[in-house]
């Protein structure tokens with residue numbers, strides 16, 4: 001099966017066409033060299049997660065060199081702590097040492113950590129270098145590599161410093177997922193279920209039917225999962241690139257709860273997708289307590305999450321959450337709250353959600369206590 005291409009269409013000032021292709025499929029990394037050559041790149045710097053430096057990043061470098069693109073490489077330590085001002089400073093220094101100029105392309109190879117970090121460095125060095133995303137985790141292939149959000153963390157909070165910086169292209173090679181640990185792969189499926197709930201009832205039903213194949217990482221199932229998810233994300237980004245109309249905000253389904261769980265648990269206890277899975281479960285119950293959906297919705301979402309090997313409660317993760325009031329306090333500090341009011345993305349049916357403001361804290365407490 002040859003890689004497939006999804007076009008993300010973006011306009012811009014002075015009729016600048018910032019549209020780009022998302023290439024999804026087995027062996028897609030082999031297309032990278034030709035893509036950069038077609039973009040008239042003569043030099044590139046591959047910034048890679050050290051976990052994939054010898055494998056997928058080496059394949060990217062080989063392809064670029066074969067296409068006549070002179071390529072340097074930099075490795076980044078694995079883990080969220082690399083999304084730091086210190087690591088960004090180190091990379092800026094490396095780019096300066098390599099005499100990188102605005103005609104040098106940056107190629108980010110890794111998961112969301114390297115994509116966000118290298119993307120931010122590309123956005124800022126020399127006021128902006130052309131960027132290519134080569135995501136090697138499921139989270140990155142279905143979510144973080146698409147849409148141009150880049151950034152780093154501060155002590156004061158996650159993703160507090162960043163920039164919108166769209167890539168010239170995204171190359172999602174599903175073969176790279178073969179080396180991904182099971183827990184990371186499964187965690188990425190939470191965002192996939194999210195797309196079904198918020199936008200695409202048919203995709204949700206497909207996931208129900210194919211849960212076994214997805215869980216076993218059958219090639220055709222993984223191809224469809226990544227392709228459909230990437231297309232749905234692209235669709236949202238095309239219509240609300242900078243999260244101003246409210247459409248892009250629906251991608252935060254389950255995330256107000258998830259961020260509170262992640263903060264409360266402390267970094268490294270829960271994977272993001274695990275927190276999103278129990279966050280979506282909480283959001284579904286909140287919608288039920290508001291009469292927006294019936295128990296059938298909650299049961300169906302729970303069943304799909306479980307069929308894919310995801311948790312639906314903190315107990316499934318052997319994690320004891322803090323008291324509901326402590327979680328509510330964390331939610332109140334979330335940058336997605338508006339004027340201290342709790343705002344949630346809540347479903348009305350499979351495939352459709354709405355942004356709901358001014359939710360009574362008592363109802364949220366009820367969900368957290370149950």
Ligand SMILES: NC(=O)c1ccc[n+]([C@@H]2O[C@H](COP(=O)([O-])OP(=O)(O)OC[C@H]3O[C@@H](n4cnc5c(N)ncnc54)[C@H](O)[C@@H]3O)[C@@H](O)[C@H]2O)c1
Nearest residue numbers: 051078111112113114136137139140143144149176179180
């Ligand atoms: N920019 C966005 O729109 C956006 C969206 C969602 C998430 N994010 C960010 O993404 C990050 C999470 O991304 P992630 O889940 O990909 O985490 P990650 O980048 O930390 O990767 C997870 C782990 O897998 C390893 N790894 C990566 N590719 C591998 C491979 N092919 N084989 C074996 N190991 C591999 C990494 O070293 C790491 O240990 C967070 O920082 C989050 O804030 C950004």
Ligand SMILES: [Zn+2]
Nearest residue numbers: 191255272276
């Ligand atoms: Zn997420």
